[in-house]
Amino acid sequence: MPRNxxxxxxxxxxxxxxxKRAPRKAxxxxxxxxxxxxxxxxxxxxxxxxxxxxxxxxxFLGHIVNHLVLDPRDNRTLLAAAxxxxxxxxxxxxxxxxxxxxxxxxxxxxxxAPDGEKGRAVDHTFWxxxxxxxxxxxxxxxxxxxxxxxxxxxxxxxxPFSSVNDDPQYRIWMGSVQDGTPDGPKMHSIIVxxxxxxxxxFAMSGGGVHESRDRGRTWTPLVQGLEVVQxxxxxxxxxxxxxxxxxxPSNPDRLYQQNHCGIYRLDRPSKEWVRVGKKxxxxxxDIGFPMVVHPRxxxxxxxxxxxxxxxxxxxxxxxxxxxxxxxxxxxTWQRLDAGLxxxxxxxxxxxxxxTADAQNPVGLYFGTTSGELWMSRDEGNKxxxxxxxxxxxxxxxxxxx
Amino acid sequence: xxxxxxxxxxxxxxxxxxxxxxxxxxELLADLDRRYPGLRFRMIDEQDRMRAHIRxxxxxxxxxxxxxxxxxxxxxxxxxxxxxx
Numbered sequence: 001m002p003r004n005x006x007x008x009x010x011x012x013x014x015x016x017x018x019x020k021r022a023p024r025k026a027x028x029x030x031x032x033x034x035x036x037x038x039x040x041x042x043x044x045x046x047x048x049x050x051x052x053x054x055x056x057x058x059x060f061l062g063h064i065v066n067h068l069v070l071d072p073r074d075n076r077t078l079l080a081a082a083x084x085x086x087x088x089x090x091x092x093x094x095x096x097x098x099x100x101x102x103x104x105x106x107x108x109x110x111x112x113a114p115d116g117e118k119g120r121a122v123d124h125t126f127w128x129x130x131x132x133x134x135x136x137x138x139x140x141x142x143x144x145x146x147x148x149x150x151x152x153x154x155x156x157x158x159x160p161f162s163s164v165n166d167d168p169q170y171r172i173w174m175g176s177v178q179d180g181t182p183d184g185p186k187m188h189s190i191i192v193x194x195x196x197x198x199x200x201x202f203a204m205s206g207g208g209v210h211e212s213r214d215r216g217r218t219w220t221p222l223v224q225g226l227e228v229v230q231x232x233x234x235x236x237x238x239x240x241x242x243x244x245x246x247x248x249p250s251n252p253d254r255l256y257q258q259n260h261c262g263i264y265r266l267d268r269p270s271k272e273w274v275r276v277g278k279k280x281x282x283x284x285x286d287i288g289f290p291m292v293v294h295p296r297x298x299x300x301x302x303x304x305x306x307x308x309x310x311x312x313x314x315x316x317x318x319x320x321x322x323x324x325x326x327x328x329x330x331x332t333w334q335r336l337d338a339g340l341x342x343x344x345x346x347x348x349x350x351x352x353x354x355t356a357d358a359q360n361p362v363g364l365y366f367g368t369t370s371g372e373l374w375m376s377r378d379e380g381n382k383x384x385x386x387x388x389x390x391x392x393x394x395x396x397x398x399x400x401x
Numbered sequence: 402x403x404x405x406x407x408x409x410x411x412x413x414x415x416x417x418x419x420x421x422x423x424x425x426x427x428e429l430l431a432d433l434d435r436r437y438p439g440l441r442f443r444m445i446d447e448q449d450r451m452r453a454h455i456r457x458x459x460x461x462x463x464x465x466x467x468x469x470x471x472x473x474x475x476x477x478x479x480x481x482x483x484x485x486x
Contacts, residue, residue, distance in 0.1 A: 086454035086481040087409055087443040103439045109447035121446035 029400040031357045032097075033365050034078075035373060036065035039391035041080060043098060050363055050377045053386055059098050067352060069128045070399035071154075073136050079155045081125035081141070089124045091141070093155045106157040108141050108149040110165065120145050127352065128155075129190040132197045142187030146174040146204050148216070161216050164202075170219070173207040173237045188351060189245035193252050201245060201255070208240035209257070225273035227261040244291040244351040251298035256330075258291040258303055258351075265330050276330025280305065284317050284324070284335075290354035294362060299329045302336075302356070302380060304349040304366060315346040323354075323364070323380050339383035340374070347372070350394055357398040367393025402471065404433065405478040410444075413437040426457060427467035429477060444479070456480045 028048040035042045035057075042057030063082040071077040076095050083089040091104040113119025122143045131138035137154040148161040164170050175185060186205045193199035198215040201222070208223045221237045228239040241260035248254040253268040256276075263277030263286045277286025287308030294300035302325050307313045316322070322337035347368040354366035364376045371390035376383045404421050406414045414437050421436060423429030427449075434441035444455045449467065451457070457464055458478040459471065471477070 084409055085485055086452070086483070088446060088452050090439065090443065105438065107439075107442065109442070111447070113448055119448040121448050121450065 029359075031359065031363060032070065032399045032401050033373070033375075033386070034068040034070060034395075034397040034399065035367055035387075035390065035393060036068040036080070036395040037367075037371070037391040037393050038064055041065045041068050041098075042387070042390065044373070044386060050357075050359070050375070055387065056098065059101075060092070064124065065394065066124055066126045067128045067395045067397075069130065069397055070401075071130045071139075072399065073130060073133050075399070075401055077154055079128050079139065081128055083124050089122050089143075091125060091128075091155055091158070104151075104156055104158065108143050108147065108158040108160070110147060110160060120147070122147065123184050125149075126186045127188040127190055129192065131192045132194050135192075135197045138197070140190040140192070140200075140202075142190050142202060144184035144186050145176075146185050146187040146207065148187060148190070148202060150216070163212075163217055164210075164219060167219075170207075173221075174204050175206060175238055189242065191245065191247045191255075193247070194249065195252055201247070203242040203245045203257075205243060205260075206238060206241040208237040209242050209245055222266075222271060223273075224271050225266075225275070226257075226259060226264060227275065229261065243289045246291045246293045246301075248293045248298035250294070250296050254298045254329075256291050256293055256301045258288050260287070260308075262286045263288075263291070263303055263330065274330070276326065277303075279331060280324060280333050281335075284322075285309075288349075289351040290349055290366070292354050292356050292364065295356060295358040296360075297327075300325065300327050300379075301330070302354070302364060304354055306348055313346075314348050316348070319344045319346050321345050321347065321349075323366075323383075325380055336376075336380035337383075338381060339376075352395040352397075353393050355396050355398050358400055363398065365396050365398055367396045369393070402429070402473055403476045404429070405476070407479055407481040409481055410440060410479070413440040413443075422473075423471055425467065425471060426459070426464065426469040426477070429471060430467075454482045456482055 031046040033044040040058035040061040045054040065082045067081045078094040080092045090107040092101040094101045108125050110120045125141050125143050127142035129140045139151045139155050141149040147165045149158045151158045189203040191201040200212045203209045208221050210219045211222045212219045223240045228234045232239045243258045245257045255266045257264040262275045264273040265276045266273045280286040284305050288303050288305045292302040302323050304323050307315050307317045321340050322335050324333045326333050347370040349366045357363040362379045364380050367373045369392050373387040374383050375386045421432045423432050430441050
């Protein structure tokens with residue numbers, strides 16, 4: 001047994017003994033921020049006040065890590081979607097907070113094509129989603145080229161969803177390698193309804209938002225009300241480019257979406273998205289990548305706008321980065337830039353690089369394309385840097401441990 | 402036969418040179434994967450295509466042919482073609 005593991009086992013034993021003597025108030029949960037970057041992964045462990053942070057990393061130095069997620073159902077299984085510039089994609093798994101990692105036995109991969117046909121190969125796994133509490137060990141993954149995969153054993157073996165990946169209509173909607181984002185089209189925003197694990201959503205950039213009510217056997221597009229680039233036909237699902245979709249934990253009938261063409265809200269059972277971003281200041285606009293929802297208030301959500309004018313610089317508008325919050329479900333938006341650079345800051349926050357913890361007040365975290373990690377412990381009213389000089393940040397997740 | 406492993410794959414093999422068997426390059430890679438599970442998929446995709454930055458040499462001569470016949474006395478070098486920043 002490694003020395004560290006021995007130490008922590010002894011510590012755990014001690015805690016159990018004292019817990020038996022007298023019931024104690026549950027210790028305050030600490031926030032663990034998981035940062036996935038173009039060149040490795042880092043963990044930041046907060047104290048109970050979220051004021052001081054311990055750095056743990058790099059893990060997988062030099063690996064392209066697109067997503068790093070802790071399973072909230074067991075609070076110990078950690079999955080990392082990784083590849084390197086030279087090696088194929090895989091998924092790594094840890095059950096000891098990154099002290100040791102084991103590779104998936106069967107990472108997400110498309111089936112072998114029949115002889116004479118050109119088959120697809122996963123370039124990278126882009127998105128990881130644990131299923132709901134009723135399905136322990138079930139995970140979903142979205143890849144580039146776009147594909148949906150499922151694991152029933154905690155991320156060890158992954159199976160493709162033929163109902164999406166091989167469906168002729170879906171193949172048209174998801175397009176080819178040329179139809180997506182610069183480093184390949186992405187399947188993302190895989191969402192499991194916490195009340196019903198058969199009720200699923202996913203989004204494709206490009207290719208629209210889709211819903212299943214039968215655990216993924218059949219799927220239906222969910223794009224009504226969403227706009228597409230001017231001059232294109234919104235009836236064509238392939239033209240829809242959702243950037244990030246989130247379901248409100250406090251009201252699973254409400255979803256928010258940051259799209260290539262605006263910010264939207266959807267209240268089920270309605271199938272019509274409402275563009276709530278029209279109330280954003282005109283000079284800033286309502287284009288961006290991330291979408292963050294409040295853990296307890298379905299009227300509160302945050303976005304981080306970027307410049308979507310002319311050639312799409314995708315930087316902070318005017319070099320002035322800011323989050324925006326709505327506290328009334330999108331009727332009004334307020335700028336939240338206290339503590340952020342007041343000039344000449346030209347970075348971008350990518351679609352899974354902004355998140356919230358579940359504390360009160362809610363902590364917010366985002367990572368930039370220039371390798372800065374920022375946080376707010378008061379719901380965005382004041383920002384402070386948590387880490388600088390990291391590689392380009394692809395994903396930020398906050399877990400409670 | 403002797404197989405030279407590139408540095409990014411040492412996490413699988415633990416060493417720079419290993420022994421493996423196979424009558425062809427394809428069989429050799431299958432044997433390597435049996436000995437070091439997961440290694441093949443990092444080099445060869447699910448359509449049996451070589452990944453963009455992996456190259457194979459037999460006795461110093463480059464080959465792209467998975468059916469390339471191998472003898473027990475051959476030596477195989479696996480190389481990563483570095484690029485980018």
